[in-house]
Amino acid sequence: MTIDVTITDTPLSIPRSEAVSTPALPAWPDSVIQVRGLVTQFAGHVVHDGVDIDVRRGEVLGVVGASGSGKSVLLRAIVGLIRPSAGRIVVLGHDIGTLTGSRRIALQARTGVLFQDGALFSSLTVAENIRVPLVEHTDLPSSLIDEVARVKIAMVGLPPSAAAKYPSQLSGGMRKRAGLARALALDPEILLLDEPTAGLDPIGAAAFDQLIGSLQHGLGLTVFMVTHDLDSLAAICDRIAVLNDRKLLVGTLESLQQETNPWIRDYFSGRRGRAALQAGS
Amino acid sequence: MTVEQGLLNVTSEEGTLVLAAAGSWTLTTAAALTRTLDAAPPPLPDDNGQPGRIRLDLGQLDALDTVGALLLRQFRDRSRDQNHPVLIINVRPEHIALIDAVWRAAEAEPVPPEPGRPLYEAVEAVGQASLKTARAAVELISFFGQVCTALLRVVMNPRRLRLTALVYHMDHTGLRCLPILGLLSFLIGVVLAYQGAEQLRRLGAEIYVVNLLGLSILREIGILITAIIVAGRSGSAFTAQIGTMKVNQEIDALRTLGLDPMELLVVPRVLALMLVMPLLTFYANMVALFGGAVMSYILLDISFHQFITQMRIPIDFWDATVAMIKAPVFALVIGMIGCYEGLLVSGSAESVGRRTTKSVVESIFLVIVLNAFFSVLFSTIHI
Numbered sequence: 036m037t038i039d040v041t042i043t044d045t046p047l048s049i050p051r052s053e054a055v056s057t058p059a060l061p062a063w064p065d066s067v068i069q070v071r072g073l074v075t076q077f078a079g080h081v082v083h084d085g086v087d088i089d090v091r092r093g094e095v096l097g098v099v100g101a102s103g104s105g106k107s108v109l110l111r112a113i114v115g116l117i118r119p120s121a122g123r124i125v126v127l128g129h130d131i132g133t134l135t136g137s138r139r140i141a142l143q144a145r146t147g148v149l150f151q152d153g154a155l156f157s158s159l160t161v162a163e164n165i166r167v168p169l170v171e172h173t174d175l176p177s178s179l180i181d182e183v184a185r186v187k188i189a190m191v192g193l194p195p196s197a198a199a200k201y202p203s204q205l206s207g208g209m210r211k212r213a214g215l216a217r218a219l220a221l222d223p224e225i226l227l228l229d230e231p232t233a234g235l236d237p238i239g240a241a242a243f244d245q246l247i248g249s250l251q252h253g254l255g256l257t258v259f260m261v262t263h264d265l266d267s268l269a270a271i272c273d274r275i276a277v278l279n280d281r282k283l284l285v286g287t288l289e290s291l292q293q294e295t296n297p298w299i300r301d302y303f304s305g306r307r308g309r310a311a312l313q314a315g316s
Numbered sequence: 317m318t319v320e321q322g323l324l325n326v327t328s329e330e331g332t333l334v335l336a337a338a339g340s341w342t343l344t345t346a347a348a349l350t351r352t353l354d355a356a357p358p359p360l361p362d363d364n365g366q367p368g369r370i371r372l373d374l375g376q377l378d379a380l381d382t383v384g385a386l387l388l389r390q391f392r393d394r395s396r397d398q399n400h401p402v403l404i405i406n407v408r409p410e411h412i413a414l415i416d417a418v419w420r421a422a423e424a425e426p427v428p429p430e431p432g433r434p435l436y437e438a439v440e441a442v443g444q445a446s447l448k449t450a451r452a453a454v455e456l457i458s459f460f461g462q463v464c465t466a467l468l469r470v471v472m473n474p475r476r477l478r479l480t481a482l483v484y485h486m487d488h489t490g491l492r493c494l495p496i497l498g499l500l501s502f503l504i505g506v507v508l509a510y511q512g513a514e515q516l517r518r519l520g521a522e523i524y525v526v527n528l529l530g531l532s533i534l535r536e537i538g539i540l541i542t543a544i545i546v547a548g549r550s551g552s553a554f555t556a557q558i559g560t561m562k563v564n565q566e567i568d569a570l571r572t573l574g575l576d577p578m579e580l581l582v583v584p585r586v587l588a589l590m591l592v593m594p595l596l597t598f599y600a601n602m603v604a605l606f607g608g609a610v611m612s613y614i615l616l617d618i619s620f621h622q623f624i625t626q627m628r629i630p631i632d633f634w635d636a637t638v639a640m641i642k643a644p645v646f647a648l649v650i651g652m653i654g655c656y657e658g659l660l661v662s663g664s665a666e667s668v669g670r671r672t673t674k675s676v677v678e679s680i681f682l683v684i685v686l687n688a689f690f691s692v693l694f695s696t697i698h699i
Contacts (some may be wrong), residue, residue, distance in 0.1 A: 225542030
């Protein structure tokens with residue numbers, strides 16, 4: 036591991052032996068999101084029927100499934116935007132079904148969500164969008180908030196000139212990056228992404244995957260990612276959850292390829308699935 | 317020596333300030349951490365008179381996030397600027413990647429704000445605003461032309477008229493407007509009669525309340541109330557509907573399907589408004605006169621029969637019909653501006669709101685200006 040951080044004229048002294056001995060897999064196997072027996076339904080239509088999942092600290096979990104299989108609904112249930120009909124969702128040790136008031140807000144500050152098209156506030160500039168959670172939830176001085184916003188903009192790979200722009204002046208990829216910067220404003224422990232690479236060109240999608248991977252590594256994030264993008268799955272996901280027929284099946288890219296369920300087999304062993312797997316390995 | 321809340325332990329050696337970070341350097345402690353770092357004493361110079369060094373030990377730091385890493389860098393930069401080199405030691409392996417990422421991001425140069433030239437900017441703003449207004453006026457006139465040609469096309473070829481849409485909009489802008497318009501017109505009639513009665517009673521000329529009501533309502537008030545309510549109710553709805561379609565790219569979709577938004581969206585709305593506005597005006601006039609008659613009966617004991625008989629003295633044919641001449645013109649203006657502003661919506665939901673406000677303000681403004689023109693015109697040609 037090479038770090039080019041230099042302190043004045045003296046290089047940053049890093050205990051090399053310790054750095055190397057850091058295990059590649061997350062050292063904390065505890066789960067930050069636990070879903071047990073989740074049932075959701077809309078107007079009699081059952082979307083999830085007894086879904087169980089554990090998201091482990093420090094991993095990148097990709098959720099796939101056919102259109103309309105309830106991937107986004109699962110994400111919305113985890114962040115508390117919709118109320119499940121049955122089941123428990125525990126995020127960072129708190130049951131979100133029973134959490135109310137200030138404790139709920141405190142928990143929400145520990146999770147960041149990136150919606151499909153960024154969901155930036157259209158009347159605010161990018162920098163102001165990032166300032167919103169910082170101003171609302173912290174007592175930092177204004178100058179430090181500006182500085183934090185500037186750093187977050189740079190961390191998600193936006194040029195400094197993007198700070199003063201309005202969302203309608205940005206391209207789709209830049210809007211997603213700006214939305215990511217806002218989701219990261221409060222340094223959340225969990226990052227939930229709803230189709231982060233949808234609508235991006237392959238180069239932009241690959242760059243976004245790489246960005247999420249490096250942020251996840253740098254900030255020690257746990258990432259829960261709803262996606263359709265096989266390349267994302269192969270490139271950055273540690274585990275994959277497949278939502279099929281109202282149930283959830285969790286595995287790795289390799290193990291899921293051995294599945295006999297026809298939808299899962301088609302998904303991972305089709306031409307695109309094989310190509311992504313080859314590229315990923 | 318402990319400074320505050322166990323975030324930083326300060327000891328001093330010969331020529332070196334030794335700082336040991338502790339606790340968590342995160343968003344929640346950032347305010348205290350800023351104060352703590354600001355309060356750290358400057359290192360004493362060493363034996364040779366060289367400026368003192370700072371050694372910052374991160375070995376006991378429990379938690380670090382981007383804000384903590386950023387404050388660390390700010391402290392390093394500030395101390396270096398004061399000629400106190402900072403040596404950071406014992407960085408924990410789980411913090412290395414974070415510090416690396418944040419520090420690299422913090423190196424990005426902020427965009428310097430434009431140097432301010434107040435006078436120049438003020439002059440430029442005035443010029444830009446003038447140009448924008450002129451351009452908007454030209455565009456509005458050209459849109460007026462487009463609406464006229466589209467209307468003409470429909471008149472020449474009535475099969476192109478979307479009858480369902482026309483009836484739908486007549487229902488929404490006309491029929492559903494009746495309750496609110498009736499209530500407000502009635503109240504205006506009541507108020508006019510009340511105020512007129514107060515003044516005219518002093519002269520013993522109570523009966524002339526009827527003349528006052530008849531002339532003012534039929535010529536001016538009825539149509540103005542109608543136009544203002546229609547602008548606020550239907551003009552704004554036109555802008556919001558078309559604007560939302562624009563944001564949704566539905567207008568683009570129409571064009572690619574070979575459908576003319578002008579014919580499909582604008583003509584039915586404008587035509588519906590032009591058809592129902594005279595009817596609404598007539599209705600508003602009658603209800604306002606009824607309100608005035610009720611009030612006259614209560615206050616001045618003028619019976620309905622007397623009211624109607626008296627009314628026929630000052631009111632001629634033109635007094636009763638000028639409002640019907642104005643109504644389609646006002647309807648055209650309100651409908652046209654509502655659709656025009658809707659088609660100008662771009663990008664965001666905020667734009668829909670801004671355009672809707674603009675559409676209402678502009679159409680009421682134009683209605684009142686046009687009304688003044690009509691007054692002058694009618695008095696010149698003696699009708």
